[in-house]
Amino acid sequence: MSLKKYSEMVGLKIIYDDSYDLEEFLKRIADNPVEPYRCFECYTMRLNRAAQRAAENGFKEFTTTLTVSIYQDHNLIRDIGEEVAKKHRVSFVYFDFRDGYRQGHNKAREMGLYMQQYCGCVYSERDRFIDMKPEKIVRKY
Numbered sequence: 001m002s003l004k005k006y007s008e009m010v011g012l013k014i015i016y017d018d019s020y021d022l023e024e025f026l027k028r029i030a031d032n033p034v035e036p037y038r039c040f041e042c043y044t045m046r047l048n049r050a051a052q053r054a055a056e057n058g059f060k061e062f063t064t065t066l067t068v069s070i071y072q073d074h075n076l077i078r079d080i081g082e083e084v085a086k087k088h089r090v091s092f093v094y095f096d097f098r099d100g101y102r103q104g105h106n107k108a109r110e111m112g113l114y115m116q117q118y119c120g121c122v123y124s125e126r127d128r129f130i131d132m133k134p135e136k137i138v139r140k141y
């Protein structure tokens, strides 16, 4: 995992929860596995877990690395972050890190860190290869 490797390289202490509740994710989106609906569910699951871990570990605030991405829906992330924060009595810190997106990629490349070519779920991996326009499914390779 790149984050683990990075934290070791720079001496950053991290509390990990690298579980991925695939079954729950699939259950939530099975009837409508398209964007932005599936991303809404995905953000909700991830941010809820982060807020929960923050609260359990005595932190008052939490945030997400999702906000460095130029491909993510920042408004949706902020809304969900604030919503789950209320539930766990912590605060969600939103900061738009998109200006550093390319710089981050260059740094990761320089450090020899793995960079995933898709967002994260099986659907995004599939979408790398095919254009999912309903009228025609075209393979890109």
Ligand code: SF4
Residues within 6 Å of the ligand: 035, 038, 039, 040, 042, 043, 119, 120, 121, 122, 123, 124
């Ligand atoms: S991994 Fe990315 S594309 Fe897939 S549901 Fe989550 S945010 Fe959306």
